[in-house]
Amino acid sequence: MNFFLELKESFVIAISAITANKLRSVLAALGIIIGITAVTIMQTAIEGINRAFNKSIEAVGADVLYVQKFEWFGKEDWNVYKNRKDINMGNFTFVERNIQSATALCPSVGSMKTLKYGDLVLENVRTIGTTADYQATLGINMSEGRFMTQRESDGGYPVAMIGADVKKAFFENVNPIGKAIKIGSYNFRVIGVIEKQGSLLGMSFDSQVIIPIELFFKLYGTKRSISINIKAADLNNLDETKEEVIALMKKTRKISYGGRDDFGVNQQEAFKSTYESLTGLIKIIGTMITMLALIVGSIGIANIMFVTVKERTKEIGIRKAIGAKRRNILMQFLIESVTICLLGGVIGLLISLPISFIIDAFILPTAIPLWIVFLAIFISVFFGVLSGFFPAWTAAKMDPVDALRYE
Amino acid sequence: METVIELKNIYKTYVMGSEDLTVLKGVDVTIHMNEYVAIMGPSGSGKSTLMNIIGCLDTPTSGDYILRGQNVSEMDDQELAEVRNKDIGFVFQTFNLLARIDALRNVELPLVYSGMGKEERLEKAENALINVGLEDRMTHKPNELSGGQRQRVAIARALVNNPAIILADEPTGNLDTRTGEEIMALFETLHENGNTIILVTHEEDIAKHAHRIIKIRDGEIESDMINPSKVKKTAVPVE
Ligand SMILES: Nc1ncnc2c1ncn2[C@@H]1O[C@H](COP(=O)(O)OP(=O)(O)OP(=O)(O)O)[C@@H](O)[C@H]1O
Ligand SMILES: [Mg+2]
Numbered sequence: 272m273n274f275f276l277e278l279k280e281s282f283v284i285a286i287s288a289i290t291a292n293k294l295r296s297v298l299a300a301l302g303i304i305i306g307i308t309a310v311t312i313m314q315t316a317i318e319g320i321n322r323a324f325n326k327s328i329e330a331v332g333a334d335v336l337y338v339q340k341f342e343w344f345g346k347e348d349w350n351v352y353k354n355r356k357d358i359n360m361g362n363f364t365f366v367e368r369n370i371q372s373a374t375a376l377c378p379s380v381g382s383m384k385t386l387k388y389g390d391l392v393l394e395n396v397r398t399i400g401t402t403a404d405y406q407a408t409l410g411i412n413m414s415e416g417r418f419m420t421q422r423e424s425d426g427g428y429p430v431a432m433i434g435a436d437v438k439k440a441f442f443e444n445v446n447p448i449g450k451a452i453k454i455g456s457y458n459f460r461v462i463g464v465i466e467k468q469g470s471l472l473g474m475s476f477d478s479q480v481i482i483p484i485e486l487f488f489k490l491y492g493t494k495r496s497i498s499i500n501i502k503a504a505d506l507n508n509l510d511e512t513k514e515e516v517i518a519l520m521k522k523t524r525k526i527s528y529g530g531r532d533d534f535g536v537n538q539q540e541a542f543k544s545t546y547e548s549l550t551g552l553i554k555i556i557g558t559m560i561t562m563l564a565l566i567v568g569s570i571g572i573a574n575i576m577f578v579t580v581k582e583r584t585k586e587i588g589i590r591k592a593i594g595a596k597r598r599n600i601l602m603q604f605l606i607e608s609v610t611i612c613l614l615g616g617v618i619g620l621l622i623s624l625p626i627s628f629i630i631d632a633f634i635l636p637t638a639i640p641l642w643i644v645f646l647a648i649f650i651s652v653f654f655g656v657l658s659g660f661f662p663a664w665t666a667a668k669m670d671p672v673d674a675l676r677y678e
Numbered sequence: 679m680e681t682v683i684e685l686k687n688i689y690k691t692y693v694m695g696s697e698d699l700t701v702l703k704g705v706d707v708t709i710h711m712n713e714y715v716a717i718m719g720p721s722g723s724g725k726s727t728l729m730n731i732i733g734c735l736d737t738p739t740s741g742d743y744i745l746r747g748q749n750v751s752e753m754d755d756q757e758l759a760e761v762r763n764k765d766i767g768f769v770f771q772t773f774n775l776l777a778r779i780d781a782l783r784n785v786e787l788p789l790v791y792s793g794m795g796k797e798e799r800l801e802k803a804e805n806a807l808i809n810v811g812l813e814d815r816m817t818h819k820p821n822e823l824s825g826g827q828r829q830r831v832a833i834a835r836a837l838v839n840n841p842a843i844i845l846a847d848e849p850t851g852n853l854d855t856r857t858g859e860e861i862m863a864l865f866e867t868l869h870e871n872g873n874t875i876i877l878v879t880h881e882e883d884i885a886k887h888a889h890r891i892i893k894i895r896d897g898e899i900e901s902d903m904i905n906p907s908k909v910k911k912t913a914v915p916v917e
Contacts (some may be wrong), residue, residue, distance in 0.1 A: 273793055280790050285777060578769045592735055593835065594763020594791040596756050671762075672736045675774065 274528045277599065279607035287309040287606055288579070289614070299575035302568020303654060306561050307619025308626070312637075313557030314646070315627040317550050319637035324546055326469040331537050332409055334506040336516055338499040340364075344536030344545050351357055355533045356524065357496035365523035369618070372512040376501040377404035380487055386480060387453040388441040396437060397479040398454055400487025408502045416463030419483060427485035431459035435477035454480060457490050466493030509538070514624060515638045564649065569658040576608050576662035587666050588674030599665035608659025609652055616651030681744075682843060682874050683709040688741035690727050690897075701727045702738070703897040709876065711842075714869045716888035716905075717878045724897040725878045726847055732876065733768050734761045745841070756838040756902050764783060767836025769846035775820040775835075781807060782816040785835045792839060806834035810864060826857035833864060844868060846877045850884055863888050904909045 289296045337343075338572035341352045363378040368377065379401040386393040402425075405411065406418040415438075419430050421580040431452060447461045459482060459534055468476040484497075486674055513536055519535055521527075582589070624639065690702040701724045709715055717725050730736035731743065734750060743750040745761065753761070762768070773870060775784045786803040789893070807816055810830040820828055829849060848856030861894075862884060869875050879885050889908045893900040 276793060276795075291778060585774075586776055586794060588777060590787070590791075591759065592733075592762060592768055593788040594759055594776070594839075596759040596791070597755075650681075672730050675735070675770075 278600060278606070281599075281603045282490075282610065284603055285607035285610040289610060292579075295575065295609050296614065297618075299572050300568070300611050300618065302564055302566075303651060304573045304617030304619045304622065305567075305614050306564035306568050307616045308507055308623040308653075309557060309564055310561040310650065311620060311623035311643055312630070313553065313561065313646055314643045315619070315623070315637040315639050316630065316635055317553055317557075318640055319627075319631065319635060320550055320553075322638050323605065323636040324468055332502070333448045334503045335409060336443045336501045336503065336508060336509075336513055338362075338501065338520060339517060339535050339537060340496045341537075343541040345535065352535070357494075358499065358534060362520065362523045363497065363499050366501070366516065370501070370515060372504045372508065372515050373501045374504050375404050375407040376415055376483060376499065377408045378404045378497045378499055379405060380406040380484060380497045382491060382495070383454045384480075386437060387519060388450065390439050393437060393440045393478075395478070396434075396454075397481060397486075399481045400484035400491075402484055405481065405500070408500050410502075412466040413463045414466045415446075416461070418463055419481075424483040425485065427483050427489060428461045429457070429486060430462045430483065432463040432465055432481040433461055434465050434479035436475055437478065437480055438464045452480075454482065455491065478640055479673045513538075519608075532539070564656055569654045572608055572654070572658035573662060574613060575611075576604060576659050577665070579607070580604060581664040582675040583666075584669065584674050587669050588671055588677065591671040592675060593667070597667040600669075601663045604663035604666050605656060605659045608624065608663065609655030612655030612658070613648065613649040616647050620647050679710040679712075680712050681708055682746055683876075684742075684744040685732070685745070686742040688728075688731065688738045688743065689754075689829070690724070690731065690736075691739045695857075697801055701869045705739075705899060707892065707899070707902070707913070709835070709874065711866075711874055712869070712872055713874055714865075714887070714889045714908075716875065716885040716891045717894060718823050718880070718885055718891060719894035723894045725894055727856040728894070729845055729847045729876070730842075733766050734758045735768070738892050749862070753872075759791075760803075763788055764839055765841050765843060767839070767841040767844045768845065769829070769832050769836050769849045771851040772819070773825075773832045773852075774830055775828060777820050780817045780819050781812060781823065781831045781834075783822070786830055788835060802838055803834075806830070806838040808832045809837070826860060829853060829857075829861055829910045831866070833861070837868070841873075843874045843876070846875070847899050848878050848880065850879070850881070858884065 274496075282482060335591075336632065338357045339359065340358055345352060360378060361511045365375075367376055379399055381397055381399045383395045384398040399405075402420045403419055403423070411418065413432070413437070416432070418432060419428070422428075423430050431454065432443075433447065433452075441447065442450065447464060450461045452456055453459070459480075462581065465477075465479070465481070501512065501516060503509050505512075516536055518534065521530070521532070524533060588661060627637040627639060680765070685705055685707045688702050688705040689700065692701060693697045705728060711899060717728065719725050727736065730783070731738050734745070734753075736752065747766065750758070769779075775781075776787070782803050785797050785806050789799040789802060804813075804816065807813060810833050812827060812830050814832065815831075816826055818827075820831070823831065828850075833849075844865070849865075850861055853861065858881075865875055865877065866887060875888075877884070877888060885891055886905065886907055889905050890903070891905055892902045
C-alpha cells in the first residue's frame with residue numbers, strides 16, 4: 272500500500288475519530304498546549320531580548336575600551352572602587368599622547384540632569400561631556416544635524432546633541448536644530464540628534480544629551496572622575512590594546528610594575544557575559560516548565576490513546592478481518608495521536624502569539640521568528656509519536672478473533 | 679475439480695487456567711471450487727472456531743490448512759492479512775460494520791487496505807452496493823439501516839474485492855425468516871456466479887440451500903453429505 276495514500280487515509284480516520292470526541296481530544300492535548308505555549312513564549316522572549324540587546328550593545332562598541340574608576344559587574348565591594356583616586360584629564364592626555372594601538376580616543380564625563388524646553392521638562396537625562404573625538408571613538412551616527420566640531424569642543428561652545436528620547440519629548444513635530452534648551456540651569460543650542468540606539472530591560476540608551484567636556488567642567492564642576500574611551504586599532508588585537516592601556520595608566524597614575532591597578536578597563540564583553548547569564552536563566556526555567564508540561568501532556572495523550580484503543584477493540588478486529596495489516600493499524604493510531612498533538616501545538620501557538628505581543632507591549636521586547644512555528648510543530652509531532660507509539664502498538668498486535676469477540 | 683480448501687487433522691485447544699479445552703479434535707475437510715457448503719451443529723460444537731480458522735482470523739493449534747495450494751500455517755501476519763483482504767470475504771452474524779461511517783465507506787474499506795486509488799474504490803463499492811440492492815442507501819450509517827440492510831452492506835463489503843471464497847457465520851441468525859430468505863437468495867446468486875460458499879447455520883431451512891452439509895458435534899465431524907434436494911442440479915463428489 273502506497274505510503275502517502277496510507278498516510279492520507281489514516282489522517283481521514285484520525286480526523287473523524289477526533290471530531291467524534293472533540294472535548295476529550297482537546298483535554299488530552301492540554302499538556303501539549305501548555306508545553307507549546309511555554310516554549311513559544313520563552314523563545315519569543317529570548318529572541319526579543321537578543322535582538323534588543325544586540326542593537327543596544329552596538330552603542331557600547333565591541334572594539335572600545337572604557338577606562339574608569341569602576342569595573343562593570345566588578346566583584347569587589349562598591350566602596351573599594353569609590354575610594355579610588357579619580358581619573359582626571361591629566362591621565363587622558365598622557366594616554367592620548369603615548370598610545371600606539373588606538374585609532375581614536377576621547378574623555379567623557381556624565382551626570383543626570385533635568386532638561387527643559389519652553390514649558391516641557393524631562394528629568395534624569397544622562398548628560399555627557401566629551402570632545403569631538405567621541406563620534407569617531409564610539410561610531411555615533413546622527414539622524415539629524417551634526418556632531419560638534421573640534422573648535423566647538425575645545426572652546427566649550429554651548430552646543431548640545433540630543434538623544435532620540437529627548438527629541439521625542441521636546442520636538443515631536445518640530446525641527447530641533449537651532450532650538451534652545453536648558454540643561455540644569457544653563458542654555459544650550461541643539462545642533463544634532465543622535466540616531467536611536469534602543470533600550471534593554473527598561474533602560475533606554477536614547478535618554479541622553481552630549482555637550483563639550485570643557486563646558487561641562489565649567490558649569491557643573493571639575494571634581495569628578497572621567498572615563499577614557501579608547502577605540503582599538505584592530506578588534507582582533509583588543510587584548511594587546513588593553514595591555515598597552517593598562518601599562519600607560521599605571522605609568523600616569525604612578526603605580527609600580529607589580530602594584531594593584533586602581534582603575535578598571537571595561538569592555539562590551541562584561542555586558543555580554545552578564546546578559547548571557549540572564550537569558551541563560553530564562554532558558555533554564557522556560558525549558559523546565561516546557562519539559563514538565565510536555566512530559567505530563569505526553570502521559571495524558573498516551574493514556575487517552577490507550578482508552579481509545581481499548582474502546583475501539585471491535586473496530587480493530589473488523590479492520591483486521593477485512594485485511595488491515597499490523598502496519599495499517601499502527602499507522603492509524605499513531606497518526607491519530609500525532610494529530611491530537613498537532614492540534615495542541617496549533618492551539619498553543621494561537622494562545623502564545625497574542626501573549627507575546629502583550630509581553631512585548633508591557634514587559635520585555637519579544638520577536639517571533641518563523642523557526643519557532645516549525646519548532647512547535649516538530650515538538651508536537653515528536654511527542655505525538657512518542658505518546659502514541661505504545662497504545663498504537665498494542666492495537667496493531669491484537670489478535671483478530673479476540674478483538675472481534677470484544678464487547 | 680480444483681481444491682480450494684484442505685484442512686488436515688485440525689486441532690484447536692484453548693488453555694483455560696490449568697485445564698485445556700480442546701474445541702476441534704482432528705477435523706479433516708476438503709472443499710472444492712464453487713461448492714456451496716453448510717456447516718451445522720449444536721451450540722458450542724466448534725463451528726465458529728472452524729470458520730475463523732478457515733477465514734484466517736485464527737490459527738489452529740495443530741494440523742495443516744492448505745488454502746489454494748498455500749500452507750496457511752506457514753504464513754506470517756502480513757500474508758494472512760493479505761489473504762483476508764483478497765481471497766476471503768467474511769460475513770458475520772452481527773454484521774460487524776463500522777458505526778461511524780456510512781454504507782459506502784464501509785464497503786470501500788477492504789479496497790483501502792489493498793491500496794486502491796480513491797476513484798476506483800468508490801466505483802467498485804457503489805457497484806457492490808447496487809448488486810445487493812442498496813443503491814438508495816449508500817450514505818446511510820449502519821444505525822440508519824434495518825438488520826437485513828446491514829447484512830446486505832456486510833455482504834457487499836465481503837464481495838467488493840472479488841474474493842473466491844465467501845464465509846458466512848450464521849448470516850441470518852439476527853434476521854427474521856423473510857429477510858433471511860432474501861439474504862439466502864443473494865448467496866444463491868453468488869454461488870451461480872462461481873463463488874465458493876461456506877456457511878454456518880443452526881436452521882435446517884437455511885442449510886437446505888447448500889449443496890453439501892457438514893455436521894459437527896463436540897469438535898468432530900459427525901457427518902458430511904450431499905444435500906439430497908440439490909443433488910439433481912449439481913453433482914458434487916465427496917470422497
Ligand atoms: N477464546 C476462547 N477461549 C476459551 N474457550 C473458547 C474460546 N472461544 C471459544 N471457546 C469455546 O469453544 C467452544 C466452541 O465455540 P464456538 O464459538 O466455535 O461454538 P459454535 O459452534 O460456533 O457455537 P454457536 O452455535 O453457539 O455459535 C465453546 O465451548 C467455547 O466456550
Ligand atoms: Mg458460532
